[in-house]
Amino acid sequence: MKIKIERKEKPDKPKKQKQIPTIKVGTHKKLTIALWVLLIGSMSFGIYKNFTAIDIHTVHEKEIIEKQVVDTNSIESFVESFSNEYFSWQQSQDSQTNRNERLKNYLTENLQQLNTEMVRSDIPTSSIVNSFQVWGVTQNNENAYDVLFSVGQQITEGENKKNITSTYSVTVYVDETGNMVIIKNPTINSKPQKSNYEPVLSDSDGTVDAVTTEEINSFLDTFFKLYPTATEKELSYYVSNQALDVINKDYVFVELVNSVCTQADNQVTVLVTVKYLDKETKVTQLSQFKLILQKNENWVIIKNN
Template identity: 25%
Template sequence: MKKREYPKTVFRKKIIKGIFWTGFFSVLFLSVVAIVRVGNAGTSQAEAEPMHEEVKKEENLAVSEGAQSFAQNFATQYFNWQNTDAGKKDRVKRLKLYLATGLDEQAGLGFEGMQWNSSLSKSQVWNVEETGKDTALITLRVQHMLKKITHPDPKVVKDAKKAKKEPPKAKEETIGPFEKYFVVPVKTDGQSFVVYEIPYFIAAPKKPEIVVNTTVDQTDKVNDLVLQQEVLSFLHTFLKVYTTGTQEELSYYTQDNLLPSMSGIMTFQEIKNLLIKKGDHQNTYQIFITAVFQENQSKAQVVYPYKLTIVKKEGRWFVKEMKNQ
């Protein structure tokens, strides 16, 4: 049978269709392969990422605010005692709630030779030092009072009664407050706290040798006497309103109502020193003054150094910024 021959145009169309579908399926196959590879790579990366994650450090509750409150509460019980048999037993009972099992029941305090009773006046957390994953040393600054009652000689009392005289009374004596620095070793189980070692006293920290420079750089100092008089007059008015005026009145002299009124707290008296320096912008100046005030309740005089930034706009002065030096 003679093979059928197609016209050239039909033959070309068949070749084009064949090339198109071959290319289409090739692209489809390659796309599927690429998607599978990306998916596998993502899975492998996701599985590998946990291996590289940093282990987060668990919070040590022994340095938390809760531990600090615990240490202060413990100090309240530690520094409160009565030098009697009943008082000693009561202290043991109170301290038991704070002390780790096996620790000395009086937390290291001995009563031999004791003459005074004690009560805590106040405590303040001074320092917190982490010593382990669940331990810390919490240093408190404490103040406590000492009190004792001296009973009269029984023989003297007996003789007074015998002579029908008023017997002498017990004498009460109080001294203090005494300031101490007290270290409380704290340990946690993640839920609560105990004192796990005997607490102890340490020496008071020494005052740091820090020297304050109170001098003001005189660079760009303005020596214009007219300007100085104008600024001084404005500052007297401003400071008087600052300490006696209402908030609305004060806002008239400031930009953006930046200062709260000090009315009822202190009253302006005088300006002792004045230094004017050029500011960063036109008609802006930095002002350094020493101002004297009177505290309203005690009538005590207080002297404060200030740095002000003032600006002149449309013939009026405004305080742009005011800081205690």
Template identity: 45%
Template sequence: MNKKQQQKSAKPRIKRVGLRHTTTIFCWLLLLISVGFGIYKSFTAVDTHTIQQKTIVKTKIVDTNPMTTFVTDFAKIYYAWEPKQEHLDQRQVQLKQYLSDQLITLNAETIRTDIPTKSTVRAIKIWQVKQLKKNNYQVLFSVDQDIEQNKGKDKKITPVSASYLTTVFQNKQKDLVITQNPTVAASPTKANLKEKIQQADGSVNTQTTKRVEKFLTTFFTLYPKGTENELQYYVEGGTKPLNKDYKFVELINPIFKKSGRKLEAIITVKYLDTVTNMTQLSQYQLILKKTADNWIIKAGL
């Protein structure tokens, strides 16, 4: 080997850093920085907690009995009169215990001595007491009156019924005063109701139906006068005795349906009240359970 070749082979090899090595170094640096930043944050972060607030709404029960009694007593005086000065003066004094000063003045001449009628209150019904705002209550009530009118020698009595709204104020001491004169209102009426007609669905066969009817006939014959010990054989957990002088007559249109492993019985029981001689029709929706020997009433009494 000549001298020139020896010098060439003795040169140190230069290591070149390529793209792959640069990326690796960058990733390691990024990882170290991230870890360091995380450690820093764990020492300096503010300790925060998520707080869930529960709002508890308490229902305040308002005793409406004072308003009911107050308006009832007021109506007995307000809707009863007789066209005599002494009676009307007494009526006006009594109304001062219920009406505000403005209403006393307003009602001063609603009934006069020349009025041709006399009124007697037969019944007063309180239908609704509604709180309007703090310490103010609206009362819906109805009055049944007998209006007597004399026409010469003839005396005519006409029954009259009407409903009214009034407002009652109650102070902190629970004292009451009427602040709105009785105002004519619509009378409560019968509600419209679409009744579902119950029908047998064929899930109970004829043999089972006869056995259940026999069981129920036996039970309801005993039920009015049965003792607690006797009734416990027919009712799961027992039931309180009725202690009534009822005579069992019949089951009216009993309907039986399967309800899982149990039986639903929808029945009307006809009794004769031997004291009043009135026919009593009691309706039941019973759940029956089969036992080893017979049936037992699980629920519905």
């Protein structure tokens, strides 16, 4: 008897997988903390900048020049005093010498020399100043002022006398202490002339009807009869806001001339000429008013422009 012996094949042993070499990295605790601190700091700074951000705008600077009011009374007085000396002379040598000495109080040394022969020793005329008028004072730099003025003279030559008026400009230097000296000789000039300007005359624009116009004229007629001699208490019935002052004049009311009324909202503007007779001078006095009236219970003058 044969015995069959079966052999079981042994299963293959699993192959060992090759292990992938790894490098173990430590936590590097200090570096990590530093990075977190940097991150948190960056975020905090960003948030701070967001809340405190300043908008950048282009700034356009405007230069504001404030005009200063300069008191020129002393300059005008200085030029007037100078003119009385400069434009006056006599024929005698002594008076001419004295004149030159007095001019030293006004002129620079250079101008003193320039004017030495202004009045000749044989001059046939004499002069006195009888009028003086300043037309304008203009500051041409920090310490120098141009003065435009007219001077009237009575010129005598023998038995003949005549009055003349001439216009000049001079330049006055004023130092820090207020002392003055003339640095430009009187130079011929022209005085301001009459302007051709004519204001546009106002006409009624139809905003005030005929009945209201008559009512206003009646009110003004009554008021201006009283006005010259009215007391403050009497004015208060016709005037508010102290629009007109007490004048206490001896005027006799004659009439209203060229009354023109225009209305805006509840106020009426009246342009009117008031004719009075001045009992002291005996002349006709013509006063022009621009009044703003308002009606509450009665008409009242609330403003005088």
